[in-house]
Amino acid sequence: MTLDDLAAIIAQRAGADPEGSWTAKLLAKGPEKCAEKFGEEAIEAIIEAVRDDRAALTREAADVLFHLLVMLHSRGVALADVMAVLDERQGRSGLAEKAARDQRGRD
């Protein structure tokens, strides 16, 4: 399973009957609810990271990735576009990237 596979499943489920699909049910509630659910899952992952429960963190991280992709779909953001941003950053130090971002914020 890749993130591309999961994004394709989410796109396919988007038009499904909400009674038979968690993805369809969540998307039907709108982007704000998808964002809220992503936030809940992120917090659950944070809690497991702080507790240092690796098995629970692994499960919560899977929930985070799934709900991130649902949230992106809800706002029409393609995973490919997110990956393109990461591609642009490849080979560039995170510190240099942050400095450039801060400079753009000041312009």
Ligand SMILES: N=c1c2ncn([C@@H]3O[C@H](COP(=O)(O)OP(=O)(O)OP(=O)(O)O)[C@@H](O)[C@H]3O)c2ncn1[C@@H]1O[C@H](COP(=O)(O)O)[C@@H](O)[C@H]1O
């Ligand atoms: N990867 C996932 C996935 N990860 C998590 N979830 C669901 O996300 C929901 C979140 O559960 P939580 O317990 O955190 O939230 P909750 O059910 O609101 O309960 P509370 O926390 O509020 O008590 C659960 O129903 C999980 O089953 C997922 N649902 C679907 N997928 C993928 O999407 C595919 C399509 O699923 P459907 O859309 O359901 O057909 C599946 O085959 C999977 O590949």
